[in-house]
Amino acid sequence: MTRKRRPAYTEEFRREAVKRADQPGNTNALVAKELGVSAQQIYNWRRQFNRLSEKQFNSLNGVDLSKPDTAETRRLKKENAELKKEVEFLKKAAAYFANQKE
Numbered sequence: 001m002t003r004k005r006r007p008a009y010t011e012e013f014r015r016e017a018v019k020r021a022d023q024p025g026n027t028n029a030l031v032a033k034e035l036g037v038s039a040q041q042i043y044n045w046r047r048q049f050n051r052l053s054e055k056q057f058n059s060l061n062g063v064d065l066s067k068p069d070t071a072e073t074r075r076l077k078k079e080n081a082e083l084k085k086e087v088e089f090l091k092k093a094a095a096y097f098a099n100q101k102e
Contacts, residue, residue, distance in 0.1 A: 009037075014045045021046070 009017075013035075021031040021042050032039040 015049075017042055018046045018049060 017031060017035055017037065020026055021028045028039040028042040032042050
């Protein structure tokens with residue numbers, strides 16, 4: 001017997017589904033039907049948000065915080081962003097001073 005493989009839903013999709021189901025006038029069943037998932041799945045996602053919060057849904061700004069090397073990855077991404085800002089500033093400063101000489 002072959003089992004159907006369910007699609008992996010992104011964290012953003014799961015958060016949005018739970019958020020929509022929590023809005024006044026919406027139910028889990030209604031939102032589930034719109035999104036093509038089961039109502040039980042929305043209940044499960046809500047429970048995971050409430051009980052496991054950061055353990056289950058643990059990505060931030062595209063960085064998967066569950067991986068062991070994440071501290072180093074986060075530090076490098078932050079450093080990279082800062083260096084890019086510095087380079088942009090230096091380019092502007094160099095262009096400004098080049099125009100001053102002329």
